[in-house]
Amino acid sequence: MKVLLVDDEIDFVTTLSNRLGLRGIETDVVHDGQEALDYVKDQEPDVIVLDLKMPGMYGMEVLRRLSKTNPDIQVVILTGHGTDRDEEEAQRLKAFDYLRKPTDIDKLADRIRGAYRFKLEKTMAAAAFAEAGEFDMAKDIAKDAERLKTAGEIFKDEDKDKT
Amino acid sequence: MDSIEDVVQPERFHLGPGNEETLRQRQLVLIGKVMAGFSDKIQNHLATIHESNGRLGDLVGQDSQWTEEERERLAGIVSTIERHVQTLVQKSQHLSRFARRTGATSCTFDAGELVEEAVSFSTRLARVRQVSLAQEAAGTLPSLCSDPTRIHFIVSILINSMLERVSRGGKVILRAEPVEKGVLIEVEGRGSLDAAAQSPPGEGNPYWPAMEQVVGDLGGHLQIDSIAHDINRTALFLPTTKVPDTSHM
Numbered sequence: 001m002k003v004l005l006v007d008d009e010i011d012f013v014t015t016l017s018n019r020l021g022l023r024g025i026e027t028d029v030v031h032d033g034q035e036a037l038d039y040v041k042d043q044e045p046d047v048i049v050l051d052l053k054m055p056g057m058y059g060m061e062v063l064r065r066l067s068k069t070n071p072d073i074q075v076v077i078l079t080g081h082g083t084d085r086d087e088e089e090a091q092r093l094k095a096f097d098y099l100r101k102p103t104d105i106d107k108l109a110d111r112i113r114g115a116y117r118f119k120l121e122k123t124m125a126a127a128a129f130a131e132a133g134e135f136d137m138a139k140d141i142a143k144d145a146e147r148l149k150t151a152g153e154i155f156k157d158e159d160k161d162k163t
Numbered sequence: 164m165d166s167i168e169d170v171v172q173p174e175r176f177h178l179g180p181g182n183e184e185t186l187r188q189r190q191l192v193l194i195g196k197v198m199a200g201f202s203d204k205i206q207n208h209l210a211t212i213h214e215s216n217g218r219l220g221d222l223v224g225q226d227s228q229w230t231e232e233e234r235e236r237l238a239g240i241v242s243t244i245e246r247h248v249q250t251l252v253q254k255s256q257h258l259s260r261f262a263r264r265t266g267a268t269s270c271t272f273d274a275g276e277l278v279e280e281a282v283s284f285s286t287r288l289a290r291v292r293q294v295s296l297a298q299e300a301a302g303t304l305p306s307l308c309s310d311p312t313r314i315h316f317i318v319s320i321l322i323n324s325m326l327e328r329v330s331r332g333g334k335v336i337l338r339a340e341p342v343e344k345g346v347l348i349e350v351e352g353r354g355s356l357d358a359a360a361q362s363p364p365g366e367g368n369p370y371w372p373a374m375e376q377v378v379g380d381l382g383g384h385l386q387i388d389s390i391a392h393d394i395n396r397t398a399l400f401l402p403t404t405k406v407p408d409t410s411h412m
Binding site for chain 1: 199207213252256259
């Protein structure tokens with residue numbers, strides 16, 4: 001699992017990275033939105049933990065761009081000053097989760113693992129549909145995580161048919 | 164949302180002679196922005212303290228160089244820091260929400276959050292007065308579309324004036340409940356009154372007439388609900404939707 005932490009508070013994010021490491025989650029760290037986008041171009045992470053208010057490019061703008069260019073990457077927002085409107089916008093842009101700082105480290109670790117699991121399931125479902133020639137469905141799943149649920153139900157029905 | 168620079172650029176708002184009310188409004192918005200920025204900064208520092216303290220806790224839990232007694236003592240310190248960080252985080256969240264609404268004359272906001280903040284900001288006065296202050300929740304409050312700055316001001320005055328009236332050892336309870344087409348907020352003082360506060364809550368309160376006027380503008384009403392020997396109660400009704408009438412201001 002490749003995890004990227006994006007936060008301009010260096011002491012905070014360094015310590016967070018250490019603590020996640022102790023819990024078996026290795027992370028890379030960058031300190032602003034543009035760095036995050038550059039990192040994504042070179043090595044696509046599975047999960048990004050993203051602060052909202054950063055110098056240069058705001059986290060919400062990073063999320064907006066990622067939702068267009070890399071919709072498979074799961075984003076967990078971790079912010080100290082998000083508003084309810086930010087939370088709604090993050091949901092609209094399909095962020096995996098929205099947490100407020102400070103958060104419990106074990107809760108954050110769980111969410112990161114959950115986001116990774118979700119990404120794997122989504123990728124596997126899309127691949128299975130593509131293999132079955134259901135390219136439209138595969139494309140939909142790749143684009144829109146909400147369709148994963150539908151896909152899951154179809155798989156269940158297929159399993160029933162097999163038995 | 165406007166930045167602080169936007170708020171203080173008068174040409175953006177065509178300020179001229181006779182625009183004192185607009186200027187005052189922009190001043191409130193500026194104060195809100197400053198407070199919001201400050202609370203954001205506090206929140207960031209708290210997050211770093213929280214993680215550093217957590218890291219310390221991780222080390223204490225892992226490192227075998229500590230005796231059991233030392234480990235317990237260190238764990239106690241880590242837990243005390245964590246408790247205080249959590250308290251401060253909550254206070255700072257209240258400040259942040261309050262700050263972001265300060266200066267707004269009309270918006271939709273969560274009435275429950277506003278009440279929670281007003282209680283939170285009054286705890287210090289309650290402690291100084293040695294009066295206990297409690298909030299009783301009665302169901303989820305609806306959102307209000309109104310003037311949050313003025314409503315917060317009114318609720319705070321109601322709580323604080325009741326805290327001032329009740330003698331040491333007394334209790335002030337704040338109840339907020341959804342009612343038809345609005346929210347009812349009751350501030351109840353229990354216990355003997357201070358000698359200086361034997362008259363009903365409205366009498367002698369220099370704010371009262373102005374408060375009644377403001378609440379009326381917001382489509383609500385203020386009422387001294389009951390006066391018993393040791394129970395004082397003021398009630399504030401606020402409608403869910405009301406665009407403030409400021410024509411007389």
